[in-house]
Amino acid sequence: MTSGEPDVAPGGRRERLIGGPGIVLVWLYGVMVVGAVSRSAFQIATDFGRAPLAYALSAVAGLVYGFITYTLVRGGETARRAALVCCVAELVGVVTVGTWTLVDPSAFPDSTVWSDFGVGYLFIPVLLPVSALYWLRGRAPRAGRAAA
């Protein structure tokens, strides 16, 4: 990495996003990656025709989770901003799909990771982006560093 790159902290290293509470986020996002990706891969491979919308949405959710996990582990300001955008997308996704599954259940013959706001996953899908947004905002440059 060149020293002039904006996402390299003065110390020469990227800002860590996985220190403290961040490690819990990485763990939960990692679990969701495995859950969403393996679930959608199995469903798409075996019986895609049954609920194409639900399975495709699970696959997209898995990809988003994977990308957020990667940005958290990578660290740095660019990754932090990318993660913020993805967390907003994730939150919009889970709220939209959660409402959609309640209003029009017939569109979803089988459930997705985001069905009913993630009730099948202990509501982790809806709680995770909120806590991640809170955490990432606190890691912004010139924010209160002493607290970390």
Place this chain on the structure above:
Amino acid sequence: MFDALTLATGVAALLLAAWCGWAAYRDQPTKDWHFIGMAVVTVLALVQLVGGIVLLVRGEEPTQSTTIFVAYLLGAFACVPAAGFLSLAERTKWGSVTVAAGGVVLAVLEVRLYDIWGA
């Protein structure tokens, strides 16, 4: 017989979660004793993995798909060690929170395994 293993692993996972949650509450990182606890839970999950495969080889079948059954067995086995490694990298109370979360995730996996295998 398989259900007994599922119950034992699930209960052990919840105990581990409570123990590490207590450590986090007291602002402590995971210590040697916690890692021994994680090892015990992991051994239970390993016994369950081997036991599940033995049952499949002997011709018994889960109520739901065999692929899903094996995937959950593997996930249950990997769950606590993965959280343990993260807590090794994070020597604060947040490492303890991670292992506690890992215990809860494993307990959920065990509930799912119970459903997948069927009574």
